[in-house]
Amino acid sequence: MQKKLIKVNPADNVIVALTDLVQGEQIAFEGTTVSPTTDVKAKHKIAETDFEIGDDIIMYGVLVGRASKPVAKGEVITTENVKHKSEEVFGKNGNLGWTPPNVDRWKDKTFNGYHRADGQVGTKNVWLFFPLVFCENKNIEKLKEIFENELMPKKDVSYKNLLRSLIEEKSVEEVVDKSPNENLLDNIEVKFINHQGGCGGIRQDSELLAKLLAGYVNNPNVAGATVLSLGCQNLQISIFKDALKEMSPNNDKEILIYEQQQIGTTDQMFQMVIKDSYEAIKRANQIKRKPAPLSKLNIGLECGGSDGFSGISANPALGVVSDIFAALGGKTILAEFPELCGVEQELMDRCVDEEKANKFLSLMRAFEKSVVDAGSGFDMNPSPGNIKDGLITDAMKSAGAAKKGGTSPVVDVLDYGEYISKPGLNLLNTPGNDAECTTGLVGAGATVVLFTTGLGNPMGNPIAPVVKISSNSTLINRMSDIIDVNAGTVITGEKTIAEVGAEIVDYIIELASGNIETKADQLKQDVFIPWKRGVSL
Missing domain, CATH: 3.40.50 (Rossmann fold)
Structure with a gap:
């Protein structure tokens, strides 16, 4: 039987509804009983305890908001009672340890790609x-x-x-x-x-x-x-x-x-x-396809049309993929800087040296300043669709979005228009805007883009395949013509995050070899929109 509730991190003080909940029903959860004060739609969050005005809201183990009104235990967290708030950032504070995943399943595998004179290998020609x-x-x-x-x-x-x-x-x-x-x-x-x-x-x-x-x-x-x-x-x-x-x-x-x-x-x-x-x-x-090691793949990581399950199923599954490719010597790219707001400290601590950490913080602060100078802010990033589906603050959205980068060290930090060169996880400065982000990822060298979505997005790219991964099973059933992989099986309990991540790696190998085609390519959804460095979230 599918679980009704989940706490993403033990330190969290909000609980996520995995299914629609009915007002007053008694739900056994972690040795206690939770009773929603109103009907609750799946993907939304309810308070685990009473909140007073100014109390911290914790999800994914980090600060994602502050209570703007008193919130009762079992009450739904909304834009009316919680406002955006993220952790202060002070600079690199040591290094986070990393244990690479076991990649024996893939270490000797190859894909059939197009070899270029400079040593790069393409998934398309x-x-x-x-x-x-x-x-x-x-x-x-x-x-x-x-x-x-x-x-x-x-x-x-x-x-x-x-x-x-x-x-x-x-x-x-x-x-x-x-x-x-x-x-x-x-x-x-x-x-x-x-x-x-x-x-x-x-x-x-x-x-x-x-x-x-x-x-x-x-x-x-x-x-x-x-x-x-x-x-x-x-x-x-x-x-x-x-x-x-x-x-x-x-x-x-x-x-x-x-x-x-x-x-x-x-x-x-x-x-x-x-x-x-x-x-x-x-x-x-x-030019013909020839075998190449998986270390020759460049994987872009992106989310768009996110929902309340994106940071619980699809994005963590991409984190598994990113860690696997980092362990194999491949390159992965995490972009969308407005959607890293609130997790800067963790990412800085994961940077391989202080120079990379300082570059990341400098780019983040410059980006945020440009948005504030235009009369907006990162807190305006969640779209109406995001909010309707449970992502009510930018810090909450960002904490879930950052899961796409897994846990491996950050080997390099790139500004928009720079090209990847180092194996491992790279950070790329782009807006969260889906089209501008995908365009930038491919310009930075991504030969495959992994795009998670909870609401649906048909967009592709002219030269790189864009793989759509749904965060919930309802989406793939409703929009099967645009979704390639379903991570909603994590929500229903059919598969683990690790199993879905492994499924995506296997899909990438077939895709990179030309054996399958993404739905976006089948629909000729070629989108190219450069970022003009104005205000774009």
Whole structure:
């Protein structure tokens, strides 16, 4: 029988409802009886004891809020009676010990990936088209139409046929296209991204965008790229080349760059781009998958559309995955700095040296100051969906979100636009915004992104597979077309966190080898949204 209540950490003074609770029912829990004062929805928290105004609210063993009103034992914790509060941070205070997990099950396993000359190994083989400035977006879109129509199989015709059937007043079966074209190039994906940057803002925005785009080219999932420049924009070709050279001095990937103002007419440019790119794509298509150790995988860790179970099931399962890859010599990346508010001290103590700890604290404080200067604060981070599903303060959300990073040492701290280089757990400065975070993780080198969600999010990425992991079983039953792995089995008691973590590792190996495809990739949910370093939570 499924448990009704759980206390996440022995030090906590709130209890999580695992199922819907009825007012007044008597629930045996840890040698005592708990009786809700009202009906309680699953995922929400109730007070284990009476709280007076100003009393600390503890969850995950850390401070996550303060009582703003008296709260009775058994009463639901809400935004009306509890406000955000997090621990003060004073600096690195020693080192936290770490015992690596047993990885005998995976230490000799390999995945079939795309080996690059610099030693990196990709999980995909992508030829990427992108502009240096938004003025070239339409040209990128036209190239996408041309290349996808001629090179890619036309799998996704159902909605087009539905619209045509309505227009022609026929059944869908009467207007179904002939069989889809065969993919002419079976070992390469051609992807296209655009953006709203490159000019018109401050120069720092363009420089940061150059680093991000360089990270995408340097990502081992990319075989080469076609780049369009107008010519007069802030993000000059030289700035992009310098960013790529600094990131990867010996980069030997084919990168085709075209400057429209130097070429002439659009027709002239298109003829050059199409001819040159097709020949380069054919060469990239010759690259084949070969075995590689799991240490060559770069795993991004993210949550979005979180609920009250995310920090209890899916996020801790990712923590298991992160620790396993750290023990195997792989790289993992924990991002979303606004969602690390309240756990800074623990993360600083996990940093391998004081320099990394100080960089982390400096980036966190600068980020928070920029938000406060704009009239907001990290306490405004939880979305209406988060709050409705039991995440009522930023510190509560953050304490659960940080579980994705497991317990291993923090080997490096990166600002947005920097690229990973050290095996182990890395911290990356990004907003919590799902699209901006995923975009940044892949720009930092992630070849697979693990994305936990309690409410559902279809988003993917143009060059890296994004694995959706549900925190509850209701979600995967309701939105099965976007969820890849179900961690809700932890909540129902069917599996342990360790078992779900192991399941995800096995899934990653199959995914990285090209044997399975994420739901986001099946739905072509390619999202690329750079962070402009303004206020974004």
